[in-house]
Amino acid sequence: MTIAETDFVPADVAxxxxxxxxxxxxxxxxxxxxxxxLSDFILFSGLFAAYAVLSNQTAGGPSGAELFxxxxxxxxTMCLLLSSYSCGIGALAAERRHVDYFYVSAVFxxxxxxxxxxxxxxEFANMINAGAGPSRSAFLSAFFTxxxxxxxxxxxxxxxxxxxxxxxxxxxxRPHVLRRLLCxxxxxxxxxxxxxxxxxxxxxxxxx
Amino acid sequence: xxxxxxxxxxxxxxxxxxxxxASYVSYTVGLxxxxxxxxxxxxxxxxxxxxxxxxxxxxxxxxxxxxxxHLVFFLHLGSGSDNTNNILALAYGVWxxxxxxxGSIWIIANLHANMMDM
Numbered sequence: 643m644t645i646a647e648t649d650f651v652p653a654d655v656a657x658x659x660x661x662x663x664x665x666x667x668x669x670x671x672x673x674x675x676x677x678x679x680l681s682d683f684i685l686f687s688g689l690f691a692a693y694a695v696l697s698n699q700t701a702g703g704p705s706g707a708e709l710f711x712x713x714x715x716x717x718x719t720m721c722l723l724l725s726s727y728s729c730g731i732g733a734l735a736a737e738r739r740h741v742d743y744f745y746v747s748a749v750f751x752x753x754x755x756x757x758x759x760x761x762x763x764x765e766f767a768n769m770i771n772a773g774a775g776p777s778r779s780a781f782l783s784a785f786f787t788x789x790x791x792x793x794x795x796x797x798x799x800x801x802x803x804x805x806x807x808x809x810x811x812x813x814x815x816r817p818h819v820l821r822r823l824l825c826x827x828x829x830x831x832x833x834x835x836x837x838x839x840x841x842x843x844x845x846x847x848x849x850x
Numbered sequence: 851x852x853x854x855x856x857x858x859x860x861x862x863x864x865x866x867x868x869x870x871x872a873s874y875v876s877y878t879v880g881l882x883x884x885x886x887x888x889x890x891x892x893x894x895x896x897x898x899x900x901x902x903x904x905x906x907x908x909x910x911x912x913x914x915x916x917x918x919x920h921l922v923f924f925l926h927l928g929s930g931s932d933n934t935n936n937i938l939a940l941a942y943g944v945w946x947x948x949x950x951x952x953g954s955i956w957i958i959a960n961l962h963a964n965m966m967d968m
Contacts, residue, residue: 676863676936680943687947691954712892719888727881730924734873828863831924835917841888842913846895847906 668821675825679832682795686836689791690843693784697848701779706848709774711765715845718761719837722796725754726834733827739815748807751830755800762793785844792840795833802826863925863936873926880923887916 664670697706732747766786769775776786806826809819891912894900900908921927927936 672863673935673939677939679863680939683943684946684950687950691951694951694955695958712896716888716892720885723881723884723888726920726924727877730877731874734877828925831920834924835920838913838916838920842891842909846891846909850895850905 668817668824671821672824672828675828679828682832683836686788686791686839689784689788690839693788693844696780696784697844699780701781703779703782704772704774705781706785706844707850709769710845710849712845712849714761714765715841718758719841721754721758721761722834722837725751725758726831728754729827729830733823736810736815736820736823741810741815744810744815745807748803752800752803752807755796755803755830759793759796759800762789762796766790766793789840789844792833792836795836799826799829799833802829863927876923876926880919883919883923884916887912887919891916 665673728747728750732744732751735741735743735747766789769782774782776783803826806819806823809822813819891909894905894908894912921940927933927940
């Protein structure tokens with residue numbers, strides 16, 4: 643009797659800790675991607691540390707309190723949060739082979755992510771036009787590096803997502819496509835977690 | 851067809867609960883909690899609701915709470931035995947992040963205190 647023929651999971655089946663043979667592909671793939679995400683958090687921790695250390699070194703230039711517009715930041719936060727939610731709902735719909743629901747949530751995920759990026763880039767452009775570019779002070783260098791790296795992740799995520807929608811369209815919801823969608827969904831949630839740190843450390847603490 | 855796709859025994863981040871109907875609900879609960887935490891963060895930072903010297907700590911607590919909400923409701927990290935590998939990896943990641951950030955702040959604050967006024 644093979645595993646696929648049983649409705650219950652026997653106690654000696656693979657548990658990913660040495661007993662019962664190798665773990666299912668899906669488990670291995672998601673775990674490997676989880677390790678990558680944790681290494682990405684460590685990359686961001688270096689940028690957060692640099693920002694925390696340099697945030698008061700304005701070299702006579704503008705400080706965060708003068709530059710940040712918290713209304714825009716709130717809209718950005720909500721866009722990214724709802725995009726993350728929509729992405730999770732889309733991944734659940736894909737698991738259940740509801741391809742129409744997947745497309746609907748994909749549109750929301752993409753548009754909300756793009757709205758976040760649009761607000762962020764217009765904020766950057768305004769700051770640079772006002773003479774508060776990355777070369778103005780150590781504070782602004784650290785700001786643009788930290789927030790810009792997050793923005794670059796979101797940009798790459800959106801490109802990856804277009805590629806994933808094309809795969810669902812061309813190949814259907816096959817197991818390997820579902821595994822890639824699972825990885826994308828983890829990546830998108832992880833970017834939202836990094837944004838919570840950016841929001842708190844950079845904007846909310848900086849705007850006081 | 852991948853036969854092993856039907857074995858949802860080991861848990862990994864992002865893989866939903868065994869009872870499928872619960873997971874849409876879990877995402878929506880997570881969204882509501884995350885929105886609450888975000889609004890609370892903005893209110894705390896913009897008002898004097900908290901004792902002003904404690905606002906930074908309050909914001910930090912709210913941020914950690916919201917990260918916890920994301921991990922549990924969006925990434926489906928739980929405390930079940932099948933989650934051991936994921937939690938161990940996460941704990942190691944949190945440890946490194948903590949060392950890098952607090953270590954940098956600590957060392958640079960010491961350097962700063964020892965600098966002569968320019």
